[in-house]
Amino acid sequence: MKNRHKQIQDWYKTHGRHNLPWRTTTNPYHIYLSEIMLQQTQVSTVLERYYFPFLKKFPTLQALGEAPLDDVLKMWEGLGYYNRAKNLHKTAQILIQEGQTHGSAPTLPQDIDELIKLPGIGKNTAHAVATFAFKKPVPIMEANIKRILCRLYALTTPTDKELWSIAYELVDKRNPFDYNQAMMDIGSLVCTSKNPACARCPLQEICQGKEEPTRYPTKKKRLVPTREQHIMLTVYNEKLSMVQRDGKFLHGLWGFPSTEVPLCASEYIGEVTHTYTHFKLRCKVYLYDAVDKKEAYYFTPKEIHKLAISKVDEKILKLYLDTM
Ligand code: SF4
Structure with missing residues (x-):
């Protein structure tokens, strides 16, 4: 196992994406924010458009919790x-309250069980915050890592329990930060969903699925239903x-009725x-010029x-x- 960890760490030193801003900070709030933003969203989108402006607007958990929800949604x-x-x-609001009880600034807990109790923090996010912010010797389990583990052990339809158990066996307890970052990078740069580059993979010696990697895991076919809506644009006084x-x-977002x-x-x-993700929305849009004010809220396009x-x-x- 020592050798394997060394190969992974060596690969990471040469090829890893060390400059990502959430990898060069020890601030738990910044790391937590990046983990939440990166769920369902690509690194480039988070990096180019969201991470820095969000932190500029809400530089601390205190600032985030005290802000109106509308500002956060914006x-x-x-x-x-x-x-x-x-x-x-x-x-952020819960952590502010807890901080006030203990007379300290709001901060994220280090304990995984405590992290999981917070809204929107599941097992993987709790592990990610624990290992990246607090250097806890635990694995993480995002989509790229799931795919690597399936291929390493030639698993077509493993359960989450099986994958977590393998992940715990494999994690480098002496340097979990670099190990987990390396595994994510191997997943997004080498062991890609289509056309994995096995010839330059640091895990090729132990990989049982490398002969036909795209067999693992079995892809589920998903049919996305279409929902239809009629949208009424009521115009009054422009x-x-x-x-x-x-x-x-x-x-909490604003929208057309x-x-x-x-x-x-x-x-x-x-x-x-x-x-x-789960459906396609088709909106047929209608325009209605109102002669009097029927609804509560009206805004100009600029507003x-x-x-x-x-x-x-x-x-x-x-x-x-x-159409105007
Ligand atoms: S050897 Fe190939 S299939 Fe196996 S982990 Fe590496 S890139 Fe993925």
Whole structure:
């Protein structure tokens, strides 16, 4: 095992992405934020558009927890999966309260069980924060690492329990930080989903799946259903009516109201589509010129640009502006 760890560490020294900002900090909040942003989002997107502006706006857990949720959602706009932003905000508020009880600044706990109790922190995120921020000798289990483990042991349909047990056996307890970062980099740079580069992989000697790596794991075919909505753009005095969403989906964002049946006097102006992980949304958009103020909130397009809105509502606004 020592040899194997050395090969991984040597590979990481030469090929690893050491300059990623969340790898050059020891600040637990920055590391935690990066872990949450990187769920479902590519490194380049987080790096180029979200990580630094978010930290500039909310440099500490204290600043994050004290900010209005609307401001947090605005900084998250376009990243999707807005529950992540809501949970970050809630976690910061919980940690502020705990800090006040102990007379200290808010900080993340080091213990994995305590981390998992916080909103939006699952097993993998708790392990990632524990190992990257606090150097705990534990493995992590993001998608790239799952794929490597399946290929190393030629597993087609392993359970999470099996994978965690293998991961615990393999982790380098003397240098878990570099080991886990290296495994993530091997997964995204070498053991890629399509066309893995086995010839330059530091794990090739022990890999049982290298003859036919793309067999592992078995890919599940997913059919994505399409949902349809009628969106009613009610215009009054050159302003558009909007609502703040309160359901589970698109939590707290502003959006254009949907309707079961479009008003007879409304005009169909086109359609926009947006694909989410679990479904495709098709919105038929109608325009209605109101003679009096029917809804509670109206905004000009310029004002809407300052609100936190979803990608699909951005597309609807663009459709509206293009038809004007
Ligand atoms: S040898 Fe090939 S299949 Fe095995 S871990 Fe390395 S890149 Fe992946």
